[in-house]
Amino acid sequence: MFSTFKINLEKLAVHFVGNKADDDGIRLSNDVMHISDEHIKALLQTYFLSAFKSGEWYHLHHEAEINLNETFNFATQIFDNHDTFYPQSVNFARHLYEQSTHSKIKPGELYVVLFTGVIVDNEEMDAIGLFKSESKETYLKVSQTSDNYSINEDEGININKLDKGCMIFNTLREDGYLVALVDTAGKGSEAVYWKDDFLNVVPRADDFHHTRNALTMARNFVVEKMPQEFDVSKADQADMLNKSVKFFKDNESFTFDEFAQVVMQQPQVIESFNDYKTQFESERDISMPDDFDINGQAVKQQSRNFKSVIKLDKNFHVYIHGDRDKLVKGVDAVTGLHYYQLLFEREL
Secondary structure (H helix, E strand, O other): OOEOOOOEEEEEEEEEEOOHHHOOOEEOOOOOOOOOOHHHHHHHHHHHHOOOOOOOOEEEOOOOOHHHOHHHHHHHHHHHOHHHHHHHHHHHHHHHHHHOOOOOOOOEEEEEEEEEEEEEOOEEEEEEEEEEEOOOEEEEEEEEOOOOEEEEEEEEOOOOOOOEEEEEEOOOHHHOOEEEEEEOOOOOHHHHHHHHHHHOEEEOOOHHHHHHHHHHHHHHHHHHHHHHHOOOOHHHHHHHHHHHHHHHHHOOEEEHHHHHHHHHOOHHHHHHHHHHHHHHHHHHOOOOOOEEEOOHHHHHHHHHHOOOEEEEOOOEEEEOOOOHHHEEEEEOOOOOOEEEEEOOOOOO
C-alpha cells in the first residue's frame, strides 16, 4: 500500500477529545511531544501504521469545493509549512470534537503525526497521520523487588489494535490528496463520524474500487435480484457465485460483456444483469467502467462474502465448490421431502 522503509516520525502532538453530546470537552497539550527514545518511536510507528492493509485509497472531499473541507485545509497548512504543525493539530482536535455528537462515540486521545520519507508508487513524500485511541485494555505489570515480586494493575493501549486511523499523503492535492483509512472500533451508525463527518472522504476511482464494486454488484444480482425475476434454485445461485469469483481470479482484466456471457450465459438473464448495473450505479451514485484491470487484493477481500452454501432446514449445510452437474435435486416419493443427491468419485 505504501512503504515505510525510510519513514521517520518527525512531529507528534497528542490531545484528548471527548464526546460533545456528553459535554466532555477537549484537553489540549501545550506543545508537540519530543521523543528521543528510538525504541518508543518504533513502537508508536507499529501502533500507527501496521493496521493499514486494505489496499483501498480515498480522497478528501467536499460537495462544493475541496477548499471547504476542514481536514484538507489543516493538512495543506502543515504540508506547506511544517512550523504550523502544532496549531493545526489543535484545529484537528477541535474539528473532531465538533463531529463527536453521537451518544455512542467514545472519548479518547487524538494523535496528530507528521511523517517524512513515506514512499508511495516509488515517490518519497511527507504524510500526516491522524489516529484516535478509544479502547483501553487492562494489563498486569510484574515488577521485581529486592526479595520478591509485586503485581500491579494498569490500563493502556494495545499497540496491535488501532481503533481509528488516517494517513494523508502529500500528493494529488487538487483531487483532495491521497488518503488511506482504518476504522475498526465502530461498525454502527456512530462509526460514520470519523470517515464522513471528520474526514469527509470518498473512495478513489481506481482498479481496487472498480473490482470491489463489480463483485458486489454480481453478488447482489445473484442473491437478491435473480430470485425476483427467475425461477432459480439455491444450487444454481451457488454455482453462479462460484463462477463469478472464478472469473475474477482467473482473469487479469474485467470486461462487462465477457463477464455476463461467461457467468450469466442465458440471454434473458444477461439482459436483466445489464438493467441491474444501471440500478446499482444509480443507488450508489457511482459510475462503473465496462472494462478495467482486476485488483487481486480487492478480489481476496470481497470473495469472503461469496458464500456458496445451501441451508436445508436446520439440519444440514451444503457447501458448493465445484461442478454444478454433480448436484441433483429431487423429491422423495414416500416422504414427500426434498433431497439433494451428491455425485462424487471418492472421499478425500
